[in-house]
Amino acid sequence: MVIYGVALLAFSSLLGLVLGDWLGALIGVKANVGGVGFSMILLISLTAWLTKRGWFQPLSASGVVFWSGMYIPIVVAMAAQQNVLAAIKGGPLAFLAGAIGVVLSFALVPLIARIGRPKRPEEK
Amino acid sequence: MIDLLNQAFVKNGLLTGFVVVGGLMWFAYFLADRLTRGRIHGSAIAVFGGLVLAYVGGRLTGGKNGLADLPVFAGIGLLGGNMLRDFSIVATAYGASFDDLKKSGLPVVVALFAGVIVSFLCGAAVAVAFGYRDAVSIATIGAGAVTYIVGPVTGAALGATSEVIALSIAAGLVKAIIVMIATPLVAKVIGLDNPHTAMIYGGTVGTNSGVAAGLAATDPKLVPYGVMAATFYTGLGCLLAPSVLYLATRLIFPH
Numbered sequence: 001m002v003i004y005g006v007a008l009l010a011f012s013s014l015l016g017l018v019l020g021d022w023l024g025a026l027i028g029v030k031a032n033v034g035g036v037g038f039s040m041i042l043l044i045s046l047t048a049w050l051t052k053r054g055w056f057q058p059l060s061a062s063g064v065v066f067w068s069g070m071y072i073p074i075v076v077a078m079a080a081q082q083n084v085l086a087a088i089k090g091g092p093l094a095f096l097a098g099a100i101g102v103v104l105s106f107a108l109v110p111l112i113a114r115i116g117r118p119k120r121p122e123e124k
Numbered sequence: 125m126i127d128l129l130n131q132a133f134v135k136n137g138l139l140t141g142f143v144v145v146g147g148l149m150w151f152a153y154f155l156a157d158r159l160t161r162g163r164i165h166g167s168a169i170a171v172f173g174g175l176v177l178a179y180v181g182g183r184l185t186g187g188k189n190g191l192a193d194l195p196v197f198a199g200i201g202l203l204g205g206n207m208l209r210d211f212s213i214v215a216t217a218y219g220a221s222f223d224d225l226k227k228s229g230l231p232v233v234v235a236l237f238a239g240v241i242v243s244f245l246c247g248a249a250v251a252v253a254f255g256y257r258d259a260v261s262i263a264t265i266g267a268g269a270v271t272y273i274v275g276p277v278t279g280a281a282l283g284a285t286s287e288v289i290a291l292s293i294a295a296g297l298v299k300a301i302i303v304m305i306a307t308p309l310v311a312k313v314i315g316l317d318n319p320h321t322a323m324i325y326g327g328t329v330g331t332n333s334g335v336a337a338g339l340a341a342t343d344p345k346l347v348p349y350g351v352m353a354a355t356f357y358t359g360l361g362c363l364l365a366p367s368v369l370y371l372a373t374r375l376i377f378p379h
Contacts, residue, residue, distance in 0.1 A: 013214045024359060030277050033359030036210050037352045040217035047218060067215035072167045073145045074212045075337045077204025079174030081192040083297055085182030090294025097250040098298030101243035101269045105328045108238055109314045113324040115231040
């Protein structure tokens with residue numbers, strides 16, 4: 001049934017977020033640390049385990065796949081409720097503080113991506 | 125008649141949200157197809173359209189939730205709120221490869237630390253350039269350049285003024301919005317076309333909503349990898365900014 005997939009997804013999400021809150025409290029930080037990440041690992045492991053035993057049928061999977069397909073529209077709805085006005089009102093200081101960091105972060109990505117990537121023969 | 129219609133839209137807010145976002149998506153994909161011949165991804169235009177609507181909403185109501193502050197569009201707030209956002213992001217992990225995730229472990233840790241520290245330094249440097257000389261304000265604005273959550277958390281912990289906290293939130297918002305818009309444009313240049321780089325990107329850039337929307341507009345298949353790494357970014361920022369990074373700032377500006 002479709003609800004099995006939705007329920008499994010909701011269960012993984014909840015448990016992961018709780019773990020993230022705990023980890024945050026544990027290291028004394030007022031934020032969720034890794035919650036969505038834990039939820040994802042839970043979902044991947046649970047569905048793999050259940051599928052191997054034949055307990056996770058395609059119809060159940062469609063309950064997960066639907067929500068994964070809703071992701072982009074949900075992100076668009078999220079964009080539509082950002083405080084764009086405050087970002088613009090922050091003036092040049094806020095703009096530069098945000099923008100310069102983004103540019104440098106983007107520039108770092110290809111550099112850090114070299115670590116741990118399987119080396120090609122032409123690289124030493 | 126108009127009243128009745130209006131009432132129905134408000135009462136069934138989530139359904140109104142589906143219709144509005146569905147219409148926006150259709151229009152964005154139509155524009156992407158006709159105007160840019162698919163060179164700019166439809167979802168990138170849709171996200172940008174969402175931001176424009178958020179600005180319009182903010183101008184009309186003066187509130188801070190963009191379009192969702194208009195009662196008719198309150199359902200957008202539920203649809204794009206944290207609960208459904210996290211729920212659908214987790215769903216994208218279905219079918220992601222565990223091995224790809226594990227392989228990138230160490231470089232992601234490097235990316236997280238490098239991303240938080242570099243963003244903090246940029247924000248702090250800009251604060252100094254604009255005349256701030258006290259460590260609390262400099263660190264709070266630096267923290268805002270990490271994410272718009274790290275900024276106020278740090279500001280509250282250090283006792284920054286509300287003006288500085290507002291600036292730090294604005295810096296974080298600017299970052300998230302630029303990431304949303306710029307990611308699909310620079311994706312090719314930074315090699316963002318595989319799970320490994322997506323995780324590094326998520327760890328370095330970090331701001332949750334920016335990464336989520338930026339990757340969606342680049343390649344939805346990469347979303348779970350980037351988000352998986354980014355999910356630790358704000359937490360790490362909240363850990364480092366009010367402690368180590370603030371203390372380092374105070375060494376240079378001892379007030």
